[in-house]
Amino acid sequence: MHEAQFYTNSGDTDIKCLLCPHECIIKEETYGRCNVRMNIAGKLYSENYGKVTGLNFDPVEKKPFYNFFPGKMIQSVGTYGCNLACSFCQNYHMSQAEIHNIVTSKYYNPSEIVEATLANKNCCGISYTYNEPVVWYEFMMDIAEMAKEKDLVNTVVSNGYINPKPLDKMLNVIDGFNIDLKGFSKDFYIKLTKATFYPVKETLKKIAKSNAHLEITNLIIPGLNDDPVIFGEMTDWIASELGKNTPLHINRYFPCYKLNIEQTKIETLVELKKIASKKLNFVYCGNISAIYGESNTICPKCKKTVIKRLGYEIYIDQIDKKGHCVQCKYKIAVC
Numbered sequence: 104m105h106e107a108q109f110y111t112n113s114g115d116t117d118i119k120c121l122l123c124p125h126e127c128i129i130k131e132e133t134y135g136r137c138n139v140r141m142n143i144a145g146k147l148y149s150e151n152y153g154k155v156t157g158l159n160f161d162p163v164e165k166k167p168f169y170n171f172f173p174g175k176m177i178q179s180v181g182t183y184g185c186n187l188a189c190s191f192c193q194n195y196h197m198s199q200a201e202i203h204n205i206v207t208s209k210y211y212n213p214s215e216i217v218e219a220t221l222a223n224k225n226c227c228g229i230s231y232t233y234n235e236p237v238v239w240y241e242f243m244m245d246i247a248e249m250a251k252e253k254d255l256v257n258t259v260v261s262n263g264y265i266n267p268k269p270l271d272k273m274l275n276v277i278d279g280f281n282i283d284l285k286g287f288s289k290d291f292y293i294k295l296t297k298a299t300f301y302p303v304k305e306t307l308k309k310i311a312k313s314n315a316h317l318e319i320t321n322l323i324i325p326g327l328n329d330d331p332v333i334f335g336e337m338t339d340w341i342a343s344e345l346g347k348n349t350p351l352h353i354n355r356y357f358p359c360y361k362l363n364i365e366q367t368k369i370e371t372l373v374e375l376k377k378i379a380s381k382k383l384n385f386v387y388c389g390n391i392s393a394i395y396g397e398s399n400t401i402c403p404k405c406k407k408t409v410i411k412r413l414g415y416e417i418y419i420d421q422i423d424k425k426g427h428c429v430q431c432k433y434k435i436a437v438c
């Protein structure tokens with residue numbers, strides 16, 4: 104067990120965890136809502152520190168990042184646990200794993216992860232992903248600080264449900280974020296994720312103002328968050344608050360975990376992409392076959408296809424080494 108950061112003692116031995124907006128009051132010998140931060144004798148511990156459930160080299164596009172080191176590989180690492188409880192979780196076997204009935208994990212210390220990453224010369228860095236990295240904050244930060252010293256990039260795939268202070272500290276070492284914007288209403292968040300909406304918007308605004316690269320993923324679930332009007336409000340908000348160059352991944356939902364609604368129709372994704380493309384420069388459909396051609400990157404200025412994607416085959420001959428369109432020099436990607 105590793106002592107956690109961001110908590111205060113509340114009462115004799117009760118603890119208030121300040122890592123995420125739930126701000127759980129945790130009694131002795133019990134866990135917070137994420138089921139991985141435990142009060143032992145008035146100290147908060149991160150139970151999943153170093154307990155790796157997934158460690159793989161992936162294309163950066165798989166996270167997904169489409170405008171950040173396109174075509175590179177990245178070391179993906181995950182543990183278990185989550186601070187949200189989405190009924191449609193697509194990774195529930197890791198994120199919603201019961202504490203004593205988890206998927207197999209193997210202990211790694213941070214330097215082992217960094218060394219394994221450095222050994223792959225085609226790998227640009229590390230991605231903290233699979234389950235929610237916020238709930239293994241200490242392990243993530245220990246790896247990220249070490250990785251930074253070795254000139255590796257750090258990326259996070261997160262639900263964005265984190266308090267401002269720990270996020271500020273992350274912004275010192277994390278270079279790229281993909282934040283899952285699950286819906287665009289208070290109701291959606293409360294009913295389907297058991298969390299509140301406002302903190303996710305604040306996280307997005309803070310990242311957009313920082314030097315870190317930001318992409319957003321929105322999983323489209325039929326009947327729950329595919330209303331074109333609300334979706335349009337979301338894309339308006341992204342354009343005005345975060346910037347029109349914020350890449351948006353509109354992903355196809357498949358029935359999973361507790362939700363058994365039929366998978367999203369391709370036509371729905373394509374229609375929503377048209378709406379988003381009126382306001383945003385980089386909009387992609389995800390979790391669909393490459394035959395639809397909806398995941399290419401088009402230069403917003405000269406309209407050339409600058410990155411072509413056929414699954415995880417990536418053709419990037421139309422951008423230069425600094426990530427600019429070779430035709431018109433518009434900045435497309437961080438490279």
Ligand code: SF4
Pocket residue numbers: 120121122123124125126127134135136137138140186237238
């Ligand atoms: S990180 Fe876990 S324990 Fe801490 S406030 Fe969030 S859900 Fe509660």
